[in-house]
Amino acid sequence: xxxxxxxxxxxxxxxxxxxxxxxxxxxxxxxxxxxxxxxxxxxxxxxxxxxxxxxxxxxxxxxxxxxxxxxxxxxxxxxxxxxxxxxxxxxxxxxxxxxxxxxxxxxxxxxxxxxxxxxxxxxxxxxxxxxxxxxxxxxxxxxxxxxxxxxxxxxxxxxxxxxxxxxxxxxxxxxxxxxxxxxxxxxxxxxxxxxxxxxxxxxxxxxxxxxxxxxxxxxxxxxxxxxxxxxxxxxxxxxxxxxxxxxxxxxxxxxxxxxxxxxxxxxxxxxxxxxxxxxxxxxxxxxxxxxxxxxxxxxxxxxxxxxxxxxxxxxxxxxx
Amino acid sequence: xxxxxxxxxxxxxxxxxxxxxxxxxxxxxxxxxxxxxxxxxxxxxxxxxxxxxxxxxxxxxxxxxxxxxxxxxxxxxxxxxxxxxxxxxxxxxxxxxxxxxxxxxxxxxxxxxxxxxxxxxxxxxxxxxxxxxxxxxxxxxxxxxxxxxxxxxxxxxxxxxxxxxxxxxxxxxxxxxxxxxxxxxxxxxxxxxxxxxxxxxxxxxxxxxxxxxxxxxxxxxxxxxxxxxxxxxxxxxxxxxxxxxxxxxxxxxxxxxxxxxxxxxxxxxxxxx
Numbered sequence: 001x002x003x004x005x006x007x008x009x010x011x012x013x014x015x016x017x018x019x020x021x022x023x024x025x026x027x028x029x030x031x032x033x034x035x036x037x038x039x040x041x042x043x044x045x046x047x048x049x050x051x052x053x054x055x056x057x058x059x060x061x062x063x064x065x066x067x068x069x070x071x072x073x074x075x076x077x078x079x080x081x082x083x084x085x086x087x088x089x090x091x092x093x094x095x096x097x098x099x100x101x102x103x104x105x106x107x108x109x110x111x112x113x114x115x116x117x118x119x120x121x122x123x124x125x126x127x128x129x130x131x132x133x134x135x136x137x138x139x140x141x142x143x144x145x146x147x148x149x150x151x152x153x154x155x156x157x158x159x160x161x162x163x164x165x166x167x168x169x170x171x172x173x174x175x176x177x178x179x180x181x182x183x184x185x186x187x188x189x190x191x192x193x194x195x196x197x198x199x200x201x202x203x204x205x206x207x208x209x210x211x212x213x214x215x216x217x218x219x220x221x222x223x224x225x226x227x228x229x230x231x232x233x234x235x236x237x238x239x240x241x242x243x244x245x246x247x248x249x250x251x252x253x254x255x256x257x258x259x260x261x262x263x264x265x266x267x268x269x270x271x272x273x274x275x276x277x278x279x280x281x282x283x284x285x286x287x288x289x290x291x292x293x294x295x296x297x298x299x300x301x302x303x304x305x306x307x308x309x310x311x312x313x314x315x316x317x318x319x320x
Numbered sequence: 321x322x323x324x325x326x327x328x329x330x331x332x333x334x335x336x337x338x339x340x341x342x343x344x345x346x347x348x349x350x351x352x353x354x355x356x357x358x359x360x361x362x363x364x365x366x367x368x369x370x371x372x373x374x375x376x377x378x379x380x381x382x383x384x385x386x387x388x389x390x391x392x393x394x395x396x397x398x399x400x401x402x403x404x405x406x407x408x409x410x411x412x413x414x415x416x417x418x419x420x421x422x423x424x425x426x427x428x429x430x431x432x433x434x435x436x437x438x439x440x441x442x443x444x445x446x447x448x449x450x451x452x453x454x455x456x457x458x459x460x461x462x463x464x465x466x467x468x469x470x471x472x473x474x475x476x477x478x479x480x481x482x483x484x485x486x487x488x489x490x491x492x493x494x495x496x497x498x499x500x501x502x503x504x505x506x507x508x509x510x511x512x513x514x515x516x517x518x519x520x521x522x523x524x525x526x527x528x529x530x531x532x533x534x535x536x537x538x539x540x541x542x543x544x545x546x547x548x549x550x551x552x553x554x555x556x557x558x559x560x561x562x563x564x565x566x567x568x569x570x571x572x573x574x575x576x577x578x579x580x581x582x583x584x585x586x587x588x589x590x591x592x593x
Binding site for chain 1: 353390394396403404405406408411413414415416417418419420421422423425426444445448449451452455456
C-alpha cells in the first residue's frame with residue numbers, strides 16, 4: 001500500500017521492500033542494520049522475503065566490501081548498508097581491484113549482484129571527518145555506476161532496476177533530506193540506464209544538477225518561472241561512459257547551461273558536458289555552481305549549506 | 321623461461337610450494353572453492369593438470385578476451401575450482417569469506433580454501449576476515465604459506481614475530497601447523513581443517529615453506545640473494561641446508577645416488593631446453 005506523504009527515507013525503503021519481497025535469496029548486511037537506530041534510520045522498516053537474510057555485522061568495512069563482491073562472484077545477491085560515505089573509503093581497494101578481476105575474467109552471465117547502499121553525511125555539524133560528500137569520486141575511482149537518489153521517482157526507478165541487478169554499483173542517499181517529505185514530482189523523461197532524469201522543460205536555459213542538488217535546481221527553476229523564464233532541469237547520476245546527448249541537445253537549444261554540483265570534489269562530471277560543447281561550433285554559455293577547491297572551513301562542524309545564487313543565474317540567462 | 325625473459329608478464333615462482341599445492345588438489349572436493357594469491361602457479365598446475373594450458377596464459381596465447389589471456393598475477397583457470405586470485409595482499413581473504421557467506425545464505429555445500437602468506441597476515445583484512453568468519457560461522461580454511469619472505473625482506477628484517485596459534489586461540493579459530501615439504505603432513509592438516517570448516521568453524525593452517533630465494537637463482541638487484549641452487553649448476557645442495565628444504569627432503573627420500581642421477585638429468589634437460 002502506498003505511504004501517505006512519506007519522508008524521503010521512508011519512500012525509498014518502501015521501494016526497497018518491494019524489491020526484496022520477490023528477489024529470492026539476498027543478504028542485506030550492515031552494522032546495526034537490525035539493532036538500535038537501524039543505521040540512523042537507513043534500515044528502519046526493512047524487510048526481506050523468506051529466503052532473504054538481514055544480518056548485523058561488526059566494524060570491518062574493508063572486509064564488508066570484499067564479502068559483498070565475493071557473494072557477487074559466487075552468483076549471489078548482497079547489499080551493504082553503510083552509515084556514511086567515508087566508511088566506504090576503507091573498502092576502496094576491494095571496490096577497484098576485486099571488481100576489476102570479475103569484469104575482466106568472469107562472464108557477465110555468471111555475475112551475481114552487489115550494491116552499496118550508503119548515506120552521504122551532508123547535513124552539516126557532523127564534523128570534519130564526516131563531511132566528504134563526493135559520490136561521483138567513487139564512480140571515477142572504481143569506474144562503476146553511482147546513483148544519487150534525489151526525487152521520489154528517480155529513486156524508485158533506480159531502486160527497482162538496480163538494487164539487486166547483476167553487477168556492482170553504489171546507491172547514495174542524502175542525510176540532510178532524510179526527514180524531509182519525499183520530492184514528489186513526475187519525471188518527464190529518463191535515459192534508459194537511469195543516468196539522466198529530466199524533471200522540467202523549457203527553452204531558456206539548461207540546468208544540470210549533480211550529487212544532491214536537484215532540490216536546489218528546482219528551487220532555482222521556480223524563481224525562473226516566477227519571472228517568465230523556463231528551463232530544462234536534469235538530475236544527472238554518475239555513470240561512467242554515459243550518453244550525454246540529452247544534455248548536449250538541450251544546451252545547444254537553450255545556449256545557456258547552468259551546472260549545479262554540491263559535492264566537494266575537484267573532478268566534476270559536469271566538465272565532460274562542457275568539454276563536449278567546446279568541441280562543437282555552437283556558442284553555449286556556461287555558469288557553474290560548484291565547490292571545486294573547497295575552503296578549509298567548509299570541512300568543519302557548520303551548516304555546510306550549498307547556496308546557488310539565483311540572481312546571478314537570472315543575470316546570466318538575461319545576458320546582463 | 322622466466323630468467324631467459326620469455327614472458328612479457330611477471331611470474332611469481334613457487335619452488336618449494338609444490339607439496340602444498342598437490343595436497344590442496346587432493347583435499348578439495350568438487351563443491352569447494354579456492355582463492356589464491358599472486359604466487360598461484362603451482363596451484364593452477366595442480367588443479368588443471370595441464371602445464372600447456374597454464375603456459376598459454378603466461379604467453380597470452382589466444383584472441384584478446386579469450387580464456388588463455390589471464391597472465392599470472394590473477395590466474396584462476398576455469399574448471400579448476402579456483403574461484404578467485406588476487407595480487408593484493410590479504411584481498412582474497414574477504415572475497416573468500418564472501419563466497420562462504422553466499423554458500424551459507426543459499427544453503428549450498430562446500431568450503432572455501434584461502435591462500436595467504438606471512439606477509440599478508442600483517443594486513444588488517446586478515447584480522448577482520450577471521451573475526452567476520454568466526455562471527456558468522458563461515459566455512460573457510462586459510463592456508464598461511466610462511467616462507468619467511470615478503471619481497472626481499474625476512475620476517476626478522478621487517479616486523480616483530482606473530483604467533484598465529486595464539487591469534488587463532490584468541491579468536492576461537494582452529495589452528496594447525498605443518499611442514500610444507502611433506503605431502504602427507506600437509507594433506508592431513510588440510511583435511512582436518514576442511515572438516516572444521518564444514519562444521520562452520522573457520523580454520524587456519526600455517527605451512528612452513530622454503531621458497532624462491534633458495535631455488536630460483538640470483539635475482540637482479542638483490543645482492544644478498546643466496547644463489548645456492550640454480551638449474552645450470554644442477555640440484556646442488558650446500559653445506560648447512562635447512563633439513564626442511566624440499567630438496568634436502570627429496571635427497572633423503574631418494575638416497576644420494578638416485579638424487580645425483582636426477583640432478584644430472586635436470587641439468588641435461590635444462591641444457592637441451
